[in-house]
Amino acid sequence: MINNFKFKKNLGQNFLKNENIINKIIDKADINPNSLIIEIGPGGGALTKKLIKKSKYVLAYEIDQELNNILNVLKNKNNNLNIIFDNFLNRDLKEDIAGYKVDSIYIIANLPYYITTPIIQKIIDEQINIKQMILMVQKEVGERFSAQPGNKAYNSLTVFLNYYFNIKKLFIVNKNNFIPIPKVDSMVVSFSQKSKIKLINEALFFKIVKESFKYKRKTIKNNLKDYDLNKIEKVLIENNFNLNTRAEQIPLEVFGDIANELSI
Numbered sequence: 732m733i734n735n736f737k738f739k740k741n742l743g744q745n746f747l748k749n750e751n752i753i754n755k756i757i758d759k760a761d762i763n764p765n766s767l768i769i770e771i772g773p774g775g776g777a778l779t780k781k782l783i784k785k786s787k788y789v790l791a792y793e794i795d796q797e798l799n800n801i802l803n804v805l806k807n808k809n810n811n812l813n814i815i816f817d818n819f820l821n822r823d824l825k826e827d828i829a830g831y832k833v834d835s836i837y838i839i840a841n842l843p844y845y846i847t848t849p850i851i852q853k854i855i856d857e858q859i860n861i862k863q864m865i866l867m868v869q870k871e872v873g874e875r876f877s878a879q880p881g882n883k884a885y886n887s888l889t890v891f892l893n894y895y896f897n898i899k900k901l902f903i904v905n906k907n908n909f910i911p912i913p914k915v916d917s918m919v920v921s922f923s924q925k926s927k928i929k930l931i932n933e934a935l936f937f938k939i940v941k942e943s944f945k946y947k948r949k950t951i952k953n954n955l956k957d958y959d960l961n962k963i964e965k966v967l968i969e970n971n972f973n974l975n976t977r978a979e980q981i982p983l984e985v986f987g988d989i990a991n992e993l994s995i
Contacts, residue, residue: 790827
């Protein structure tokens with residue numbers, strides 16, 4: 732049935748067709764059998780079919796009502812699968828999962844390129860205790876998520892996400908493994924729980940990070956000129972940096988130290 736499906740560009744629909752890659756994605760997730768897996772955008776259900784065999788429950792969100800017939804065939808055969816035909820971004824996730832009694836929650840998804848960051852932001856905002864996320868994203872975006880200081884892909888989003896998660900680049904997926912074929916390759920990335928750095932003022936930390944990267948070619952001295960540069964310099968020197976360092980060189984922990992020093 733999926734062969735006759737009319738793919739919608741506005742929904743970023745590119746369905747994974749290579750079963751070996753689907754198996755590889757699942758193998759990278761250390762899934763507890765007594766768990767709930769949340770899948771965002773199941774499409775034709777290729778990944779979903781595998782997930783329902785690995786966990787106690789699977790909750791899938793699909794925005795495209797035209798996939799109803801295809802996915803409901805799968806749902807009717809598997810009582811541990813629930814499919815919500817709605818925009819994930821509009822859902823109350825805590826309410827949706829309230830009835831599930833499980834040890835762990837995972838999110839495994841092939842995310843539409845155009846909406847990757849809003850989906851991750853929503854997951855963070857919902858404050859759900861997620862053990863691990865395995866996400867397939869555009870390769871360039873995956874590089875940004877997992878970049879290290881000093882890498883040109885390292886930016887404020889990198890710091891923001893690494894504040895919440897340990898992020899690991901897993902493997903590249905060639906664009907020819909999708910139908911229809913997208914313009915670029917994809918990357919599978921793992922997000923796992925971590926202990927947050929200690930902050931006095933979280934809001935100030937996020938503000939400092941954002942403003943540090945405001946003008947990428949400018950130094951910390953220029954981008955944070957409206958703050959107490961003496962305090963900032965003190966922290967930078969303690970960490971072998973200086974005011975002429977650019978934001979892309981500075982690790983998460985040092986941004987945390989700067990924010991804490993400015994909070995005193």
